[in-house]
Amino acid sequence: MNIKEKIIEKGLLFCALLTILTTLGIIAVLVIQSVSFFKEVSFLDFITDTEWTPLFSNKHYGILPLFAGTFLTTFIAILVAVPIGLIIAIYLSEYAPKKLRNILKPALEVLAAVPTVVYGYFALVYVTPFLQNIFPSLSGFNSLSPGLMMGIMILPLVSSLSEDALYAVPKFLKEGSFALGATKFQTAWKVMVPAAFSGIAVSVILAISRAIGETMIVAIAAGQQPRLTMNPLVPVETATTYIVQVSMGDVPHDSIEYKTIFAVGMSLFVFTLVLNNISFWLKKRYQETYN
Amino acid sequence: MKIEAKNVNFFYGPDQVLRDISMSIKKNTVTALIGPSGCGKSTFLRLFNRMNDLIETAKLEGEILIDGVDIYNKNINVNELRKTIGMVFQKPNPFPKSIFENVAYGMKVNGITDKSIIEESVEESLKQAALWEEVKDKLKKSAFALSGGQQQRLCIARALAVKPSVLLMDEPASALDPISSIKIEELIYQLKASYTIMIVTHNMQQASRTSDKTAFFYMGELVEFDDTRTLFTNPKKERTQNYITGRFG
Ligand SMILES: Nc1ncnc2c1ncn2[C@@H]1O[C@H](COP(=O)(O)OP(=O)(O)OP(=O)(O)O)[C@@H](O)[C@H]1O
Numbered sequence: 001m002n003i004k005e006k007i008i009e010k011g012l013l014f015c016a017l018l019t020i021l022t023t024l025g026i027i028a029v030l031v032i033q034s035v036s037f038f039k040e041v042s043f044l045d046f047i048t049d050t051e052w053t054p055l056f057s058n059k060h061y062g063i064l065p066l067f068a069g070t071f072l073t074t075f076i077a078i079l080v081a082v083p084i085g086l087i088i089a090i091y092l093s094e095y096a097p098k099k100l101r102n103i104l105k106p107a108l109e110v111l112a113a114v115p116t117v118v119y120g121y122f123a124l125v126y127v128t129p130f131l132q133n134i135f136p137s138l139s140g141f142n143s144l145s146p147g148l149m150m151g152i153m154i155l156p157l158v159s160s161l162s163e164d165a166l167y168a169v170p171k172f173l174k175e176g177s178f179a180l181g182a183t184k185f186q187t188a189w190k191v192m193v194p195a196a197f198s199g200i201a202v203s204v205i206l207a208i209s210r211a212i213g214e215t216m217i218v219a220i221a222a223g224q225q226p227r228l229t230m231n232p233l234v235p236v237e238t239a240t241t242y243i244v245q246v247s248m249g250d251v252p253h254d255s256i257e258y259k260t261i262f263a264v265g266m267s268l269f270v271f272t273l274v275l276n277n278i279s280f281w282l283k284k285r286y287q288e289t290y291n
Numbered sequence: 292m293k294i295e296a297k298n299v300n301f302f303y304g305p306d307q308v309l310r311d312i313s314m315s316i317k318k319n320t321v322t323a324l325i326g327p328s329g330c331g332k333s334t335f336l337r338l339f340n341r342m343n344d345l346i347e348t349a350k351l352e353g354e355i356l357i358d359g360v361d362i363y364n365k366n367i368n369v370n371e372l373r374k375t376i377g378m379v380f381q382k383p384n385p386f387p388k389s390i391f392e393n394v395a396y397g398m399k400v401n402g403i404t405d406k407s408i409i410e411e412s413v414e415e416s417l418k419q420a421a422l423w424e425e426v427k428d429k430l431k432k433s434a435f436a437l438s439g440g441q442q443q444r445l446c447i448a449r450a451l452a453v454k455p456s457v458l459l460m461d462e463p464a465s466a467l468d469p470i471s472s473i474k475i476e477e478l479i480y481q482l483k484a485s486y487t488i489m490i491v492t493h494n495m496q497q498a499s500r501t502s503d504k505t506a507f508f509y510m511g512e513l514v515e516f517d518d519t520r521t522l523f524t525n526p527k528k529e530r531t532q533n534y535i536t537g538r539f540g
Pocket residue numbers: 303308326327328329330331332333334335346
């Protein structure tokens with residue numbers, strides 16, 4: 001009995017350590033390869049050069065065009081997901097009868113379970129041609145339609161987590177507002193949303209992280225042309241798409257071209273790490289407010 | 292009569308928690324509701340600002356009249372009604388806003404936009420709630436920065452700011468230290484001049500110190516309703532006698 005317990009305990013510990021080690025290993029590879037990349041390319045060029053052409057003969061290593069692509073698609077996705085997600089969250093927690101909520105919430109979460117390749121394909125084959133009716137200048141590859149699809153993909157992340165946050169607001173706060181003659185909408189908007197603010201912000205940050213890291217949709221529908229632009233109608237390339245493009249290509253493994261993907265990966269990693277820390281901090285503050 | 296309950300029965304789903312309760316309350320008086328836990332005091336109190344409407348399974352029979360008007364009448368606008376009936380909750384529940392915005396909230400949601408009117412009322416309400424001196428220099432600070440007792444007086448100020456005629460208080464001092472609790476009691480005494488007050492309390496001394504009339508509830512029934520002094524010194528029912536002398540509950 002005692003030995004059995006010990007084995008289980010050690011086994012669990014082993015699994016936990018394995019996860020941590022794997023993560024550390026990945027970070028180590030990222031760091032080592034990035035360091036060797038920055039021995040050949042100046043960091044200043046990397047963050048200020050406005051062209052990204054490591055695969056051409058006239059090489060430029062400016063990350064900005066890739067970040068522009070990532071930023072633009074993410075921005076469009078957030079523009080879709082946050083307002084709609086928040087409206088859905090408010091509807092589900094404040095207006096919908098309990099039964100309806102218990103059906104709608106899981107139904108929405110299915111959206112997040114759709115394989116992203118489906119969204120990408122849908123963006124390329126249906127959404128872009130449809131949008132071309134509205135914007136005739138829209139290219140076959142662009143950031144608008146994958147951005148929109150990505151917004152729908154991360155919608156349940158925002159709506160579900162925001163709804164959780166709204167639901168967790170103490171009931172007596174809501175009653176306090178109603179007791180002063182406030183309407184349902186006033187209560188939801190002026191008391192519940194501010195009270196759940198940190199939780200909602202966390203959901204938005206997670207959604208941003210998810211959108212920044214999303215690969216398939218943008219790789220399929222946004223194009224592979226690094227371009228420093230804020231125009232949603234033209235082809236771009238996101239950081240993630242670039243990594244896919246190079247890792248699936250046939251560049252030699254010791255070359256500087258190959259190392260670029262680690263430098264790009266490292267930049268993405270730093271970005272999401274910062275976002276994660278913000279959300280962690282917000283969560284902590286949130287818990288303090290209601291204790 | 293300012294407030295009247297007539298043959299009130301109340302149900303949560305199949306459970307009847309109030310049984311045939313009738314009670315009349317005069318203007319500018321304080322009425323204490325006492326009784327053991329779960330006897331229906333809060334449920335009864337929450338009938339007067341229709342707070343129980345929020346509970347899906349709730350069902351009411353009988354009439355609740357305020358100023359002679361049946362507040363459960365179909366033509367009654369619930370939001371308008373709640374403006375005239377202030378409520379203070381057991382746990383201080385300030386909104387996640389500044390001290391000023393907390394007090395201004397009720398006016399703003401009721402469509403008052405004139406800045407000077409709002410500022411004036413905020414100051415007046417905070418003075419009425421005996422909080423002004425303590426917060427006048429930090430109105431922009433978060434309400435969470437106040438102590439529990441201050442938060443509760445802020446909630447009272449918030450309720451007063453919409454100029455109700457009735458104040459419902461559900462154990463307003465039970466979460467507070469003795470000194471804050473006494474402050475709330477003094478406040479109730481002063482507010483009586485302008486408001487009709489109903490207060491739920493578990494504290495016998497508090498009931499006898501603050502109220503003119505006391506109602507004793509037991510298992511959803513109104514056992515005895517009388518002048519506070521009479522009820523505490525010379526109760527007519529044995530149940531009441533047992534409860535106030537601490538033999539049960
Ligand atoms: N939302 C609700 N749904 C179902 N039953 C409820 C609900 N609220 C209260 N009850 C029940 O109704 C009865 C009366 O509750 P109420 O809160 O009015 O009692 P109370 O006298 O205020 O008690 P306490 O002194 O503990 O606050 C209790 O049996 C309680 O369990």
